[in-house]
Amino acid sequence: MAMGTNILVTTEDDATPFVLMVAALLRRAADARGWAKTVAGLEGVYSYRSPNNNGAATIRFAKGQVRVERGVSRDTETVVINDLNRILDPNTRKPQVKGSRRLSVTAGKVLESAADTWQEGAELFWPAMFADPDVPRPVLVTATDTQESDSFGPNEPAVLELRGPSYRLAALFTGLTWLGAELRQGDIGVIGSATAVAALSHRSLAWTLGEQA
């Protein structure tokens, strides 16, 4: 159950990474991003599929009970084809929608309730990271496109610096991706020791998949 709400988001036992990520996004949307009332009012079967890989999930909304399953279910009312990982990118493609427009718009708003700015996303992200004592701190974050910087953690010299475009930082802090994937793709870079990078990468992945510290 999303903390502080009556929204229950469940998954299968053997859930895929995409399903876990979607479930975690929904829980955070309901709990911390103010969408609980909207989720509670949703009814219907909604599927989300990536155009680039096999990531797909079906979400069953039933008045506060939300079930996320793998793949696109046959009984789905709406299919949205969109790259969830890239929805904040400036040149991202417009999603294709098949089925109920109303459900897709409302559910899409909840699911894509990413932070408007990376700083806003960071407000949820860093406390979750620092709940793990192994995650190094403080961390300096620099948006390379806007040249904005902010420091998170104690008021000391940073032991780690994250550098990347503001939209990729926002995606990371929202839970649409995780640090390891960004490092592999080269979208975000980190200046710091291998030990520090591993600890943050580990926690970032766990957070994206909805695991508690």
Place this chain on the structure above:
Amino acid sequence: MTVPNRPASAPTDEQTTMEWLDQHAVHTVRTIGVHLDGTPVGHNLHRAAFEHALSLGPIMPAETLLTDVEGEPWLEAPRGWLETAGAPRQRPDLSSLTALGDGVARCMVDHVGADGTPIPICPRARLAALTETLEEHDVALQVHFTLEGVIHRESPAEARTKGHRGLTPVGTAGPSFRHDHQHRSVLTGLAHQLEAQDVAWQDWHSGSDAGQIRLVLAPAPPVRAADQAIAAREALRAAAATMSASMSFLATGPDAKVGNGTEITMHLGSQHQPTDSTTPHPKVMWWIGGLLATAPAASAITNPTVNAYRRVGRFAGAPAHCIWGRHNRSALLDIDSDHRSGISVTQLTHRGCSSDANPHLALAALIAGGLVGLVENLDPPAPSDATSWTQPVDHAPLPRTLVGARLALAEDKLLRPLLGAQLVETWLAARRHEWLHFHRSSERPEVGTITDWELKRYAELG
């Protein structure tokens, strides 16, 4: 059967090592360490370089030890130990020096830090440390591995070109002797290769799947037994190569009915065990109790890949239930006794290990489980003579997915202190890495057929 702890002529110190190298006219030494995923990693050292590095061995970059089977870093694996250990080195285990002929020798190594202390993710050193504690419990342990793999007529290059699909097995399915002639050329090469690799073996025979070969190694102390399993895999590959064929230790191939496993038989003895005993010694019972209690968590180690779980629960395949029995081949643990040598030795065969498992790490997990049983005096449930293959899924189940096994290991409190928290955390990160890549790289991997990704990644593993 008596197998010495080390080859009779193996050197023990620097002086005898020099003499041994002279005696065998060695010019090159292959150092072989064991990566967490079970693949051998090492150097081909000029003799002078080997002699120069006798005390600590050559450097083995930490990143080599923290990568997946295709060389991609385990970014999420903890690296805190590196700050105190420094750059890992491959410290030679001189007792393992083996002459391979043509001036080449093999030397197994442990991965150690700058001060000579084994690094926490060295499975060989962890196995050795656990084995040393057995004496405190008055337990004598010898182990033999039974390896399974499939031989195909295609060469490794041809198999790769075909994406490891549609290959032609050498021999048909079934254990009947009538198929053995089809293995004869491989057998001839295999016997030579095993001799060349100094691998002691007892038996080989056909398996249930087409082209499957089962090689039963000779009992040896745990570290040597696992070393021999690594060498035997190499010998099997080399034997197949002599007839331009290929050998795969893929747990579940595209045409597998049963799949490939690794049986680990533990020969447990105790000085104080009565020789006329017809029921297992209490320590054996506790050992079994510990193995069963830790089996779900150990499954993440004994079945390390998504591919390994495709064979779990198949009829006549890998055990899917946490049961033990006497002469029960379907059970996870199958017990037998041997009174021939005058002292009573219990043979306990673990059948829940896939062919792609790391022999050192899997055996370490089993010994850790046995030790848990000894320390906690864990009595096992009653033995079962029921076949596991027909039992319902929910009856004493073992994990059926890598995710389930990983979760069991993450929640485990029994194995972790014995295997080491750093090793367990690294392994958990590595297993999640495999699972993520499986889902990111394959098209609908959840559907029951084996994916191209699995074949590319695992067909040549082991």
